[in-house]
Amino acid sequence: MSEATDTSGPVLAADGTPLKRSLARALRRQKLRALGLVAPLLLFVLVTFIAPIADMLFRSVENDIVADTLPRTVVALKDWRYDGGEIPDEPVFAALYADLAVAVEKKEHTRLGSRLNYETTGTSSLFRKTGRRVDDIGEHFQDQLEGLDDAWKNPETIAAIFAADPTAERYRPRDGVAAMLPRASAAYAKFAAFTESEGDVAAEEKPWELIYAELYADLTAGQGAPYEGPEAALVRAAVAAVPGFEPLSFKEAFIEVDDGWESVEIWGTIKAYSPRYTPGYFLNAVDMQLTPEGIERQDEGQRIYGLLFKRTLFMSLAITISCILLAYPVAWILANLPMRTANLLMILVLLPFWTSLLVRTSAWKVLLQQQGVINDIIVWLGLGKFMVWVENAWNWFGTTVGFIDPAMLVDFASNEGRLTMINNQFGTIVAMTHILLPFMILPMYSVMQTIPPTYMRAAKSLGATNWTAFWRVYFPQSVPGIGAGSILVFILAIGYYITPELVGGTTGTFISNRIAYHISSSLNWGLAAALGAILLAAVLLLYWAYDKIVGIDNVKLG
Amino acid sequence: MQDQPTKDAFVEFERVQKSYDGETLVVKDLNLSMPKGEFLTMLGPSGSGKTTCLMMLAGFETATHGDIRLDGRPINNIPPHKRGIGMVFQNYALFPHMTVAENLSFPLEVRGLSKSDREAKVKRALDMVQMGDFGGRRPAQLSGGQQQRVALARALVFEPELVLMDEPLGALDKQLREHMQFEITRLAHELGITTVYVTHDQTEALTMSDRVAVFDDGRIQQLAPPDELYEAPQNSFVAQFIGENNTLEGVVKSLEGDVAMVHLDGTNHVVEAKAVNVSQVGERTRVSIRPERVETDPERLQDEAHTLNAEVLEFIYMGDIFRTRLRVAGNDDFIVKTRNAPDTVRLKKGETIRIGWLTEDCRALDA
Numbered sequence: 049m050s051e052a053t054d055t056s057g058p059v060l061a062a063d064g065t066p067l068k069r070s071l072a073r074a075l076r077r078q079k080l081r082a083l084g085l086v087a088p089l090l091l092f093v094l095v096t097f098i099a100p101i102a103d104m105l106f107r108s109v110e111n112d113i114v115a116d117t118l119p120r121t122v123v124a125l126k127d128w129r130y131d132g133g134e135i136p137d138e139p140v141f142a143a144l145y146a147d148l149a150v151a152v153e154k155k156e157h158t159r160l161g162s163r164l165n166y167e168t169t170g171t172s173s174l175f176r177k178t179g180r181r182v183d184d185i186g187e188h189f190q191d192q193l194e195g196l197d198d199a200w201k202n203p204e205t206i207a208a209i210f211a212a213d214p215t216a217e218r219y220r221p222r223d224g225v226a227a228m229l230p231r232a233s234a235a236y237a238k239f240a241a242f243t244e245s246e247g248d249v250a251a252e253e254k255p256w257e258l259i260y261a262e263l264y265a266d267l268t269a270g271q272g273a274p275y276e277g278p279e280a281a282l283v284r285a286a287v288a289a290v291p292g293f294e295p296l297s298f299k300e301a302f303i304e305v306d307d308g309w310e311s312v313e314i315w316g317t318i319k320a321y322s323p324r325y326t327p328g329y330f331l332n333a334v335d336m337q338l339t340p341e342g343i344e345r346q347d348e349g350q351r352i353y354g355l356l357f358k359r360t361l362f363m364s365l366a367i368t369i370s371c372i373l374l375a376y377p378v379a380w381i382l383a384n385l386p387m388r389t390a391n392l393l394m395i396l397v398l399l400p401f402w403t404s405l406l407v408r409t410s411a412w413k414v415l416l417q418q419q420g421v422i423n424d425i426i427v428w429l430g431l432g433k434f435m436v437w438v439e440n441a442w443n444w445f446g447t448t449v450g451f452i453d454p455a456m457l458v459d460f461a462s463n464e465g466r467l468t469m470i471n472n473q474f475g476t477i478v479a480m481t482h483i484l485l486p487f488m489i490l491p492m493y494s495v496m497q498t499i500p501p502t503y504m505r506a507a508k509s510l511g512a513t514n515w516t517a518f519w520r521v522y523f524p525q526s527v528p529g530i531g532a533g534s535i536l537v538f539i540l541a542i543g544y545y546i547t548p549e550l551v552g553g554t555t556g557t558f559i560s561n562r563i564a565y566h567i568s569s570s571l572n573w574g575l576a577a578a579l580g581a582i583l584l585a586a587v588l589l590l591y592w593a594y595d596k597i598v599g600i601d602n603v604k605l606g
Numbered sequence: 607m608q609d610q611p612t613k614d615a616f617v618e619f620e621r622v623q624k625s626y627d628g629e630t631l632v633v634k635d636l637n638l639s640m641p642k643g644e645f646l647t648m649l650g651p652s653g654s655g656k657t658t659c660l661m662m663l664a665g666f667e668t669a670t671h672g673d674i675r676l677d678g679r680p681i682n683n684i685p686p687h688k689r690g691i692g693m694v695f696q697n698y699a700l701f702p703h704m705t706v707a708e709n710l711s712f713p714l715e716v717r718g719l720s721k722s723d724r725e726a727k728v729k730r731a732l733d734m735v736q737m738g739d740f741g742g743r744r745p746a747q748l749s750g751g752q753q754q755r756v757a758l759a760r761a762l763v764f765e766p767e768l769v770l771m772d773e774p775l776g777a778l779d780k781q782l783r784e785h786m787q788f789e790i791t792r793l794a795h796e797l798g799i800t801t802v803y804v805t806h807d808q809t810e811a812l813t814m815s816d817r818v819a820v821f822d823d824g825r826i827q828q829l830a831p832p833d834e835l836y837e838a839p840q841n842s843f844v845a846q847f848i849g850e851n852n853t854l855e856g857v858v859k860s861l862e863g864d865v866a867m868v869h870l871d872g873t874n875h876v877v878e879a880k881a882v883n884v885s886q887v888g889e890r891t892r893v894s895i896r897p898e899r900v901e902t903d904p905e906r907l908q909d910e911a912h913t914l915n916a917e918v919l920e921f922i923y924m925g926d927i928f929r930t931r932l933r934v935a936g937n938d939d940f941i942v943k944t945r946n947a948p949d950t951v952r953l954k955k956g957e958t959i960r961i962g963w964l965t966e967d968c969r970a971l972d973a
Binding site for chain 2: 500503505506507509510512513514520524525
């Protein structure tokens with residue numbers, strides 16, 4: 049741009065280094081110092097705020113539980129298709145047995161059941177019931193082996209086959225056994241690892257039934273024939289005997305335990321949720337679901353989140369607008385009064401700000417309830433009779449014209465014309481407007497303070513009426529205050545939880561109440577995370593739109 | 607001293623009083639009458655009531671007592687926006703959220719003018735102040751002088767007959783201020799507008815105005831054209847406030863016609879002075895002489911001139927003039943200004959000289 053760069057390339061410092069690098073070096077110390085000053089807070093925010101939020105948001109897509117608990121089933125299911133209308137074949141059930149047997153010992157199957165129950169009801173009890181009886185399947189093989197030779201009952205015998213040193217505290221696989229009896233030794237390794245994690249020694253514990261089942265599988269596959277090593281005679285005898293064993297269909301065995309396994313839905317759900325990342329929570333959060341057939345809308349009766357999101361946005365908007373309407377005149381008065389009076393009145397604005405949120409919300413309960421202060425005054429003033437009259441007229445008109453469902457008629461007459469002002473949207477809007485009002489007044493006030501009164505005078509001297517002067521000259525200059533207040537109030541309102549919980553009833557609750565429910569009651573954290581992520585995205589989107597329309601530079605917060 | 611109401615008065619204040627707190631009067635008994643087309647400046651120290659008067663005329667303050675008339679109509683009860691008075695504010699008060707053209711268009715819009723009329727008038731007004739190319743800019747993008755021009759154009763664009771200006775040049779640097787003084791007077795005379803101009807800068811008041819009203823303590827101390835104000839101040843305040851002035855205090859010894867003999871304090875000198883604001887013998891008085899009317903050259907001292915001995919305390923070379931500080935009749939702050947001419951004697955510190963002046967330049971005012 050400058051002449052120097054045109055002629056001689058980069059500008060050089062006195063010592064010949066490029067000026068840019070030399071400047072960067074000179075500023076490095078300053079930058080490091082600045083970073084050092086910010087570092088404690090940065091670290092604190094990172095550890096206690098950013099990281100937990102990121103972790104929580106990650107849960108909205110994370111779905112390790114199926115792949116971790118049923119690893120072999122997930123692999124076996126790869127070729128199975130839901131559209132076929134048939135439940136999977138024997139190999140999948142065999143894999144399911146192998147997975148479940150381990151999961152039951154580790155007591156992980158109930159967690160998986162609850163997880164899949166979010167998607168298909170009944171899965172939880174299916175897994176619970178199967179968990180109780182999965183041992184029966186393995187015992188089929190155990191009993192037959194033990195019938196062959198009592199030595200199979202002895203944990204030490206089993207340990208001698210699989211472990212390098214059966215007497216050692218810690219299990220180490222014996223060389224070569226993995227090649228000779230691959231599935232059984234893998235099962236034994238899992239057993240040993242689990243036993244040791246419980247603080248016991250594998251060689252002294254009763255082996256899992258799974259090991260016998262896997263041993264049977266190895267032997268029938270002819271794996272045991274070239275067996276070498278301890279207890280060789282025992283194993284060879286078993287090899288000779290297995291063809292005579294009574295075979296077992298895992299498929300039939302599972303169906304016998306619970307006919308839920310005959311359901312294609314269950315298998316479809318397991319397959320649909322077998323990937324490690326799932327859009328399922330997000331789909332749920334927008335009233336859709338990931339079914340085996342693909343993505344579908346939720347059943348009519350279960351679509352609640354769309355309604356809740358819409359209600360949250362609508363009510364936050366209503367709260368923001370009522371805050372603007374109430375705060376604007378107050379801020380105007382404060383900005384135009386002499387400093388001393390303004391400061392005094394400012395305390396009145398801030399006083400509720402300093403009062404506990406719970407106290408203020410409870411106070412609104414007292415004021416608004418059916419037997420509360422406001423209703424008592426209405427009745428005392430005789431307005432109740434008027435209300436009853438209005439209501440009767442309205443009901444008569446409504447039913448005559450036919451736009452009121454008679455079932456929805458309110459009966460004021462029975463309660464002296466008392467209004468229902470709490471445990472509904474009205475109560476939530478009133479209480480939250482009051483609570484969030486200071487957040488609107490303060491930015492408005494700080495902006496209005498900077499507007500000199502001469503502008504209004506100038507407008508009037510130019511021939512504008514009071515209203516024109518206000519609307520054309522004062523109001524446009526106060527818009528940044530309205531913008532700042534609205535952003536604050538709207539964003540606070542959209543995530544509000546305590547007040548809607550206390551005064552919202554069933555019709556006045558927000559999406560945040562549902563998130564809290566999933567965090568603390570239903571424990572469906574994935575769904576809570578997805579709802580939270582959508583809420584966050586909505587706020588960011590609004591912020592972006594606001595920046596485009598009003599411009600964030602125009603916002604003054606103080 | 608007070609202007610008598612005349613038949614063709616355009617702006618009239620009659621016995622106007624103003625109090626903010628109900629205890630003290632900020633404006634005490636103001637009477638003022640302006641003919642159409644006059645450029646009148648209200649001059650005075652801060653707190654003298656001049657801005658309050660302007661605000662009452664604009665309609666932003668109401669008079670506590672008395673009548674304000676515009677073109678014969680009482681305007682006390684007319685709201686500011688119906689008075690049709692143009693006003694230029696101290697800090698310009700250009701609307702920051704509108705462009706220059708929108709600012710100028712605003713008064714026309716509220717008067718319901720058509721778009722084409724508005725555009726024509728805005729263009730003419732901007733051209734008038736040589737700001738024709740700046741219509742699309744925002745006030746914040748203009749320099750102080752440019753903002754000043756725009757503010758002026760905005761006050762004139764709806765063609766008011768009366769324009770009020772509240773220290774409009776206060777924020778400009780000296781050179782720009784002098785230029786704008788000239789511009790404003792030129793425009794006011796070209797357009798034939800009646801102008802009320804408030805300032806605390808006496809140079810501005812003297813150079814721009816047809817008449818100047820000197821305010822102090824809520825009253826007009828003197829209302830006169832600039833030359834009269836300077837050369838014939840009616841009281842000590844005006845004499846002190848306008849320009850530089852030497853005062854010698856004393857007592858009136860005798861009074862004959864408009865000549866008073868004044869015995870100066872602490873001396874046995876008696877000087878002859880023009881009796882302006884003294885009425886009886888024995889009254890205390892301040893004798894006022896302008897520094898440039900004092901003669902120091904013995905050869906040029908006229909016969910009838912009074913002469914006194916003076917000791918030179920300081921001699922300051924100022925280029926075009928010499929400024930000499932003397933001790934005269936016990937006053938250590940007696941200033942004499944002499945033109946730097948080839949034959950002017952340069953006085954030396956400690957020297958004793960004779961000084962003198964004409965009787966009519968020496969005015970006996972109130973003490």
